[in-house]
Amino acid sequence: MSEFPSPADLEPNEAASPRDSDRPWQRLEQLADAGDAETLAEYLDSLSAGDQALALSRTDEIHHQLVLTTLAVEDAAELLRHLSESQAAELVESLPAAEAAAIVCEMPSDEQADLLGDLDDNQAAAILEALPRADATAARELAAYSDDEAGGLLVRExxxxxxxxxxxxxxxxxxxxxxxxxxxxxxxxxxxxxxxxxxxxxxxxxxxxxxxxxxxxxxxxxxxxxxxxxxxxxxxxxxxxxxxxxxxxxxxxxxxxxxxxxxNAVDYEATRAAESDFLKSQGIIGGEELRTMPLLQRARRRLSWLSINIVLNIGAAAVIAMYQDTLAQVIALAVFLPIISDMSGCSGNQAVAVSMRELSLGLVRPTEMMRVWLKEASVGLVNGAALGLLVAIVAVVWDGNPYLGLVVGVSLFFNTLIAVSIGGTVPLVLKRFGFDPAVASGPLLTTVTDMCGFFLVLGTATAMLEHLI
Amino acid sequence: MSEFPSPADLEPNEAASPRDSDRPWQRLEQLADAGDAETLAEYLDSLSAGDQALALSRTDEIHHQLVLTTLAVEDAAELLRHLSESQAAELVESLPAAEAAAIVCEMPSDEQADLLGDLDDNQAAAILEALPRADATAARELAAYSDDEAGGLLVRExxxxxxxxxxxxxxxxxxxxxxxxxxxxxxxxxxxxxxxxxxxxxxxxxxxxxxxxxxxxxxxxxxxxxxxxxxxxxxxxxxxxxxxxxxxxxxxxxxxxxxxxxxNAVDYEATRAAESDFLKSQGIIGGEELRTMPLLQRARRRLSWLSINIVLNIGAAAVIAMYQDTLAQVIALAVFLPIISDMSGCSGNQAVAVSMRELSLGLVRPTEMMRVWLKEASVGLVNGAALGLLVAIVAVVWDGNPYLGLVVGVSLFFNTLIAVSIGGTVPLVLKRFGFDPAVASGPLLTTVTDMCGFFLVLGTATAMLEHLI
CATH class of the missing domain: 3.10.580.10 (CBS-domain)
Structure with missing residues (x-):
């Protein structure tokens, strides 16, 4: 990372200038086709980092290759450094190994290691092969470290x-x-x-x-x-x-x-970790997804997460199946099952988020389950009472039967308590046993709260069946 | 921010030393009670940032005050800078204005502004009153900027x-x-x-x-x-x-x-923004929640989000109520409604996460709805077909009626398509009209996909009722 602005860098600020084109990728393709390194570099310089990323994401592989080979190697290296890691890897994959190696040579050692780690193994090996021997040895040494330890983040320069x-x-x-x-x-x-x-x-x-x-x-x-x-x-x-x-x-x-x-390198990795937690909690796992990636890769990655979820979901739904007879006699219950399931999920997710935040701040240790549970249970009592009362009133107003209100209200009260208890403690348990709380907390939480919620509603309804019919 | 290590800072690294006590807050309370500034400062120095935060979060307000007033003002300022902003504000709120002002004086100007912004207005005013006139003027000027513009992040030193x-x-x-x-x-x-x-x-x-x-x-x-x-x-x-x-x-x-x-200041704010997106998407809104905050504040904040969700949920459930007659005749459908609802929510959330990521990288503009929709629809076709087929097989195996499989399979197929279409485009629309996609995308998505899912299952079931009974 260059620490001093040189006079050449210090032109009046182009970064903040308004976009001079609505479709920067068209201009980029024209310039790449024309093959003039200097004009191309100037145009890229005039774009903001976001617009560089945008323009490159909208051009095809042939133009990726053209842009990278037309630019001087140091400009190409600079361009790659402005992009997200997944996009940079996508671009480099369009290049023959020798040309990729020439560009990789111009990057600082920690970013070399990052980039090589993001490429598929064959291409990374081919690029290492094409690097000068000393560079290759250094890059191999750094690549042996993972992204989340000091060795993987250091610069040798x-x-x-x-x-x-x-x-x-x-x-x-x-x-x-x-x-x-x-x-x-x-x-x-x-x-x-x-x-x-x-x-x-x-x-x-x-x-x-x-x-x-x-x-x-x-x-x-x-x-x-x-x-x-x-x-x-x-x-x-x-x-x-x-x-x-x-x-x-x-x-x-x-x-x-x-x-x-x-x-800077540490701050960057910390931001990446926070962004990655968000993506993983929403079911984007196995690496960042960009919409320019091939359809089947995107679908497969998402599906791997969804298929686990649907199996867990079907497991929870089996509870409903067990109580079909009750449900057939009090069909109004079917209206409330998805509400109980969704609302418990919402309450539980709030508790998950607070636990993950406290874990990352060091405010709670993975062993302190009882402490977290007490704190969550108190919120669960308050919010469960409020939500239970609300849904009970809705049930009574709509159906006219106070017992229906009692069943759904009490069920939501207890299930909120269960949801925050599990949501609060599950990230601690996962962390303690070495799993990633961001990935696994959500599905575990949803399955358990769905099962408990369905049991509560349908179990109490079965017990009070005479009052509900 | 001090940029040079002074020899005094450069003792063998204490930060990495193992915890010398399982309950650092007890030792902290003892030292605060003893009132020896030097021993207290030394003990805090020996703790990692996480353990400092932990120890302080487990002591009461009286000890917060004792710790801050016992320490030399520059050590107290240093301590506050290691804590998260919400925890630092909590600590300062335990102090009389004059003593808080003496500590605030020792902080760099950007962190002064941050801290004052996190305090309640009365206390911030009282502290400004107690600051030397020049400092107060400077702090007021910086406090006039928001946290997310250059003026709010600058240092004057x-x-x-x-x-x-x-x-x-x-x-x-x-x-x-x-x-x-x-x-x-x-x-x-x-x-x-x-x-x-x-x-x-x-x-x-x-x-x-x-x-x-x-x-x-x-x-x-x-x-x-x-x-x-x-x-x-x-x-x-x-x-x-x-x-x-x-x-x-x-x-x-x-x-x-x-x-x-x-x-550094910009990287820090970027990390905060990513963390805050995660918290907001999970329903923690209105500021970070720490479990040391008062119960009613925590319950109220979470409830404000939950109560919007339950109203939306009840709206979606009304669709089920409309089709009660169909449901009463084909009770097996009730087993599948929560599956359709949950799975569509999962698929939609994946699309939300990818859109938010692409927005933050600049890879998509808020106006490019059609582009995003086409990219999502293609994933939706693949994943909808896979999930629809899976749930159809489960229905047929369990119930024996191929028409039930047809109804739930086709419904999940179409609803997956709807969910990814909405999930992908809703963050763009919200961003375009100035709303925060992290807060509003989830509830909007869930409501629409629930309604559509229930309509699809119960509507097609009603149309094919003779085959289902």
Whole structure:
């Protein structure tokens, strides 16, 4: 990530300019067909990130390939970095491995690893094959880490000096390689001993006040905070919550400096995690879906989730089937079954959301089921009473039979209590046993509350059948 | 935000140390009761951010007050900054205005504004009253901006020099005020003319290579990118997507420099927005809920959402009531109504999630209803056929009547198509007319798909009644 604006970047702000075309993809196709790298790069620069994504999503694979091969490799790499990961992967998949490799070369090491991880295995292998040997080795090492640990988020492009270097040498290196270092995190240099072990951090600012003949050793901060490459994302988020640093050096088990994880990378992953929780809770699992993906892939992914749900649903409906006789005699009950089912689902989902939020803030531990249950039960008593009363009144007004009101009102009261109890505690249980609460809480909740709700309504109705007929 | 680790910060990492107590709140209460500022600060430092939040959430208001007043004001300010905004507001509300003001004074200007915005109006006014006049004026100005525009996110604590200052003067100022500037964004200085208008940005690094007698004018980047104070959050997110800067200077309509918005602040708000979408889609509206909040507040907020849903639900159930006669004759239909309702809701929610994601990535415009509808309809045809077939088989196997299978299978097929069509397009419509898709999509979707599903099942059953009995 480039940390300094160069004069060339600092043209009057184009990003905020109004869209000069309603259909940016048409202009993009024209320019790609014309094959003029410079005009194409200028046009893309004039688009907002959203419009770049939009224009590319509306062009076909041939034009994806044309755009990426027409642009200079560094511009193509820049373009990919503005897109969401799934869209970037889609674009790169249109390219032959050699051309993809040339573009991947221009990306910082953490984004290389991200992109390669999003491609299918064969293509990732082909691109690695086509990279220069040193780059390929580095990319393979990073790709071995997962996205949610420090090793998968670090950048290797850092300022790194031996502790015996002098201030003058550092300043000379900086000024001689100004171009290369533009893309680095240049607020700190990291100092190592002869075995590549991290020994200190040098704030660039300290160079201003130092004698040029001093070794950097004298002005460094010794024993700096560092984290292991295996540090999980949650601990990184927490580290940056507590420490207001822009980056943290990452070392291996022997203390050797591997690179730096920037705050930005951690924030980005935290946002992705929150967005992904939302998608998963709505039944979009197995990766982000874009509507430009092939129909059968989209349908299959959605269906994998739906088919689990329909089986659970049929299980719950079996409860209704057991009580068919009661239902046949008091058909009015059938009107209320979907209300009980939907409303309990709504109440339960609220409790799920609050538990997931408290888990992510650290305000509750996965073992504290009883505490959560007590807090939820109290809300369930209040809301269950309110909703139960409301639905009872509706039943009595509509049907005229107070016993029908009693059955549906009491059932909704108890089922609300059950729904918030399960909704509140299920994410804790899932988390404790290593499952993803965002994916599994919803279906589990719905199944149990449906079954209980149907049992409550139809069971009490059966017991009071003489008053209902 | 402090950008440099000072040696004092750089003790071996305590954040990652294992919890030394299972009940950190008990130790916290003991230390607060003892009233020793230093031991208390040390203990809090030894806790992770999550455990700080946890410990405070488990102590009562008296201890909140004790902790905040025992700590040195800068430590208290630091503590508040680690907590979520709703929890920080809860803590500050336990304090008398004068003591709260002393702590607020120590926070950076953007976080002051955030915190004051989260307090109730009377207390915010009382704290403003108790602040030193200059701080109060500044805080009032920032508080006038909303959280989702540049003015509400900017920090005023920046390095700012007149363009005629010499390099030597800048270096002297930096070294003389090293302590104060530790908390600033010290990668750039911002240069203004005699009317406070922004004229340039000075990367600190350039100081290394400059002659000390030069005016900073000579080594600054002229005409830097800057954004207006009214720039909305979405445009800021986009700006930082495109430009790999750590901050952007913010100017008023006359070009006067107001402060800087940091990338961190924008990333933080982006994460909050994603989390808030998740909470709202699950029915947690009107602000984040923590289980430490008063019961009636929690119950009331959740109920406000549930009561809208139950009214919509009753509306949909009225469709069933219309067809009671059919239902009474073919009671098996009652078993399938909740399945049709739930499954259509699931399919529709998937489409809602994909639309919201595409809207946030800019991959679809709110006007492109037809495009989204075509993409969804194709998935709906595939998944509707699969689910319809499955439920038809279940019906036939269970009931033995192929016509029952036909009714429920065909109904689920068409209702899946309807659900994805509505789910995909409703977020676009809501967004286009200025409503929040995260809040309103779910209930609208459920109501319409329930009504259509019940009509389809019971309407076709009525038409084919002779085959079903």
């Amino acid at each position: 850092i300022l790194r000096f031996n502790r015996s270097t002098t201030v003058a040498d550092v300043i000379t290196t900086l000024s001689e390689n100004a171009d290369e270092f533009r893309d680095y995190d240049v607020q700190y240099a990291y100092l190592t001993d002869d075995n590549d072990r991290l020994v200190g951090v040098l704030p660039m600012r300290n160079l201003l006040f130092a004698r040029r003949s001093d070794p950097v050793d004298d002005i460094m901060i010794a024993n700096p905070l560092a984290l292991l490459d295996s540090t999980p994302l949650d601990d990184l988020i927490e580290f940056f919550d507590i420490h207001h640093f822009l980056g943290v050096p990452i070392v291996d088990a022997d203390g050797r400096l591997l690179g730096v994880v920037h705050r | 920046i390095l700012r020099f007149n363009r005629s200052t010499t390099v030597a003067d800048v270096i002297t100022t930096l070294s003389e005020n090293a302590d104060e500037f530790r908390d600033y964004d010290v990668q750039y200085a911002y240069l203004t003319d005699d009317n406070d208008r922004l004229v340039g940005v000075l990367p600190m690094r350039n100081l290394l290579f400059a002659r000390r007698s030069d005016p900073v004018d000579d080594i600054m980047i002229a005409n830097p990118l800057a954004l207006l104070d009214s720039t909305p959050l979405d445009d800021l997110i986009e700006f930082f997507d495109i430009h790999h800067f750590l901050g952007v200077p913010i100017v008023d309509a006359d070009g006067r420099l107001l402060g800087v918005v940091h990338r």
